[in-house]
Amino acid sequence: MTIDTLDEAYRRLHRTGPEFEGWLSNHGPMAVEALVHHGHDAGVHRWLDSYLDRLDELPRGVNPIDDWRAALGDPKRTGDWLAYFARTVAETPWRTVLATWWPRLLPGIAASATHGVIRVGHAVRALRDHTTPDRVTELGQALAYWAARWQPVPGAGAAAGTSGVADASDRLPRVPCQDGGIRDRLTQLSDVPGWPTALAGLRPPTGPDDAPRLLAEVVHRASLDFLRFGHANPVMLVHTVTAPTAVLRTLPELAPELWLPSLDAAWSATAAVTAAYAPAGGATPPPITVDSAEEAFDRASRNGDEHVVKLADAVVDVYAGTGDRSALAAAVYAAQLI
Known part of the structure; x- marks a missing residue:
């Protein structure tokens, strides 16, 4: 893996917001991490050149996060969450931040059609491969996005049945109106x-x-x-x-x-x-x-x-x-x- 390629890509992406065109998720950090992880470094910046044109600027915070529970799931606080986690990951080891915030964010795993947890997963893998300031910054932005869009799955709880994964999957019902957005x-x-x-x-x-x-x-x-x-x-x-x-x-x-x-x-x-x-x-x-x-x-x-x-x-x-x-x-x- 070429470390500099991923860090450079993150640096370009960290000037952009986690969403664009109102609500679409910025997939750039996830895609470039996957490309670099699989040895496709050479095409990363070319891919980014076209993708970056679609993205919005990084939103700025207005009011500091004081009561984190009250701010969970409030997309209007995205800039505030980004500022909060930028400070948090700068002051605290990333594994400590993850250990603190994973159980807080986990109940809201549906956040932005699950993109919050997906972006965190990519950031964690990148950090496990090699810890750099840009990768730490990426984890902070990923956690901030999850927090801002935090959304529980209705009826979620502990597994308590008798079905294996295949049978349990086959028994899932469907929503009556498969139309509109995920919310x-x-x-x-x-x-x-x-x-x-x-x-x-x-x-x-x-x-x-x-x-x-x-x-x-x-x-x-x-x-x-x-x-x-x-x-x-x-x-x-x-x-x-x-x-x-x-x-x-x-x-x-x-x-x-x-x-x-x-x-x-x-x-x-x-x-x-x-x-x-x-x-x-x-x-x-x-x-x-x-x-x-x-x-x-x-x-x-x-x-x-x-x-x-x-x-x-x-x-x-x-x-x-x-x-x-x-x-x-x-x-x-x-x-x-x-």
């Missing part, structure tokens, strides 16, 4: 018959040490489900894979007592986005042949869409853990759809 769709979940039961139906792990294994199963299943459902809304359904991946990557930096609630939150995010965007009946995707993880990511990189790149980054991890080429096919399918 409108998630609001419907409270009134969906059987939603709380389906969400709690996942069999819990045998203990904290079993949580990473079960979370990896959630990611694996979501990648296969993308092949069945991705045609319906490929951009949004990418997050059924990338959100739990972000949590899974962060687990090694968290105390074991946070692993079970992290699993529960990740499952709730995947389940909620599935319920909000996946059709009730799946389709059979066209035959897709992909021979290696490198090929899958190369094809995603050539496609260039930030969602395709992030999905490829996630399913390469799935393949590394399972050897299942069908997971890699999800990234190729996304490149065909987006």
Whole structure:
């Protein structure tokens, strides 16, 4: 990995806000981290040259964050949150900041269609690879975005059922009106018959040490489900894979007592986005042949869409853990759809 490439890319991006055109998420920090992580350094600045033109300036803070609980989930305080975390990560070791704020932010994992937690997951991986001031700054901006858009999943709680991941996924109901933005769709979940039961139906792990294994199963299943459902809304359904991946990557930096609630939150995010965007009946995707993880990511990189790149980054991890080429096919399918 070329350290300077990612730090330079972060430096260019940190002058921009976490959203643009009103509410769209700035995927730049996540995409460039994935590209560099997979050795595609050479194309990062060229990709950024075109992407940066779409972005807004970094919002400035007005009122300091005093009561953090009251400010959670208030997008009008985005600039204030950015200032708060810029100061926090400058004064406190990044692992301490993560340990303090992860349990505070985790219940609001649906923030900005899960982009808050996804951006944090990419930042944590970059810091684990190499700690630099620019990567610390990125973690601060990622946490600030999560805090500003903090949003719980209705009905979320601890897994308490008897179903494995595949059965639990198959039993998820759908919102009655799959229209509008994610906030409108998630609001419907409270009134969906059987939603709380389906969400709690996942069999819990045998203990904290079993949580990473079960979370990896959630990611694996979501990648296969993308092949069945991705045609319906490929951009949004990418997050059924990338959100739990972000949590899974962060687990090694968290105390074991946070692993079970992290699993529960990740499952709730995947389940909620599935319920909000996946059709009730799946389709059979066209035959897709992909021979290696490198090929899958190369094809995603050539496609260039930030969602395709992030999905490829996630399913390469799935393949590394399972050897299942069908997971890699999800990234190729996304490149065909987006």
